[in-house]
Amino acid sequence: MNDLLHTLRTTPATRRNFLRRSGMGFGSLALASLFGNESAPLANAAGVNPMAAKQPHFPGKAKAVIHIFLNGGPSHVDTFDPKPALEKFHGKSIPVNLRTERETGAAYQSPFKFKKYGQSGIEVSELFSHVGEMIDDVCVVRSMHANVPNHEPSLMLMNCGQAQFVRPSVGSWITYGLGSENQNLPGFISMCPGGYPIKGAENWQAGFLPGAYQGTSINTQHQQIEKLISHIRNAAGLGKKEQRQQLDLLQTLNRQHQEQRQQDAELEARVQSFELAYRMQMEASDAFDINQEPESIRNLYGDSVQSRQILIARRLVERGVRYIQLWHGAGQPWDSHDQIEKNHKRLAGECSQAIGALLKDLKQRSLLDDTLVIWGGEFGRTPTVELPKPGANAGSNSGRDHNHHGFTMWLAGGGVKGGHVHGATDEFGFQAVENRVHVHDLHATILHLLGFDHERLTYRYAGRDFRLTDVHGNVVHDLIA
Secondary structure, X not given: OHHHHHHHHHXXXXXXXXXHHOOOOHHHHHHHHHHHHHHHHHHHOOOOOOOOOOOOOOOOOOOEEEEEEOOOOOOHHHOOOOOOHHHHOEOOOOOOOOOOOOXXXXXXXXXXXXXXXXXXXXXXXXXXXXXXXXXXXXXXXXXXXXXXXXXXXXXXXXXXXXXXXXXXXXXXXXXXXXXOOOOOOOOEEEEOOOOOEOOHHHHHOOOOOOHHHOOEEEOOOOOOHHHHOOOOOOOOOOOHHHHHHHHHHHHHHHHHHHHXXXXXXXXXXXXXXXXXXXXXXXXXXXXXXXXXXXXXXXXHHOOOHXXXXXXXXXXXXXXXXXXXXXXXXXXXXXXXXXXXXHHHHHHHHHHHHHHXXXXXXHHHOOOHHHEEEEEEOOOEEEEEEEOOOOOOOHHHOOOEXXXXXXXXXXXXOOOEOOOEEEOEEOOOOOOEEEOOEEHHHHHHHHHHHOOOOOOOOOEEXXXXXXXXXXXXXXXOHHHEO
């Protein structure tokens, strides 16, 4: 036995080959703990379920994440970062005017009223009054900043930690590190009604991680399970027993094929996807059916597409899904270059009630303590009005341009400090000036709340150990309770 263990420790190829042949890979599960940090690559070996639940580096406060993504960029000065100076300077130039994507002009005061909520007295816009009711459980970060004022690179930075190159998404890193507590549902689900956001599936890509960690996209515009999840029903009309026999034969052929192509991550992901699709047929139908909820709960969330998908997110968290991302809609709906009062009011009206309900519902079910809820977009918007393009209607300048210099995101549950405001932008809301938090810092903090040292959660690819935060990022301990 000692000679065998010595061989396995010193020759990785022999070790992997032995583990693959030990009960279709189950030997690797039994022996993984013997090899310390080298156990992570074993998740890619044939026959081992890459989504099996794993332990983080240290006990995390959060076990799951719900990321509410307002794609297009919500205005922080109209939602969670009130700026009285904009009223004083409305229609006038201000001493802060940074470079953004498009040309902007004078200060533009918020058309929305702010009010203090909770014991913390944090001011919240009327747009998100339902969130205001739960503000004592929310940590508002008013000093976020990113790199550039363009959608595509900012989406990639927020979702993948890298604005220019192909990298795994946050959800993929988290499921790579933690696996999933439910093997009958995807560990990482991305829901977007009506189609894809800008950059499409790149926002939930696995990149160079094994394909099993890529997000599963769901179009929540639909309500019927057959349309919500494509091919969820067996078109051939086979019974469960016949399907199982068919799948077993397919898996046998796939494994024989895979033996000749060792460590093929794409092939392993495809094999795992067949198994997951089979197991999902029963559980997914149940998880996505909000009609199973009491009427009082459905009324709490409201009746809209956003209400449905946010309620589904809570049902998925209950069932052990690790990372759920909720997009507002196809394209970039929050991109209010014009008519911000009309557009932001409509968009907030579609989701504010449901977001407030989610926080209440998670809390009353004792799920908020270990579920991290994140709200925000890829950047914010300018406190100055966007000037119309040449030839456009001169009276149409009632919107705001992109602003990566300073914006707001908030977090709730999962071990964050509730009823707390972190950082600040300048008096006009143009630039983060106090306790600045870069996107890399946010990612490092999210991983920390889940129990990971962001510098140690790595994956070797092309001769280098990559991580979500690349060579950047610091945990913002002031956000943590």
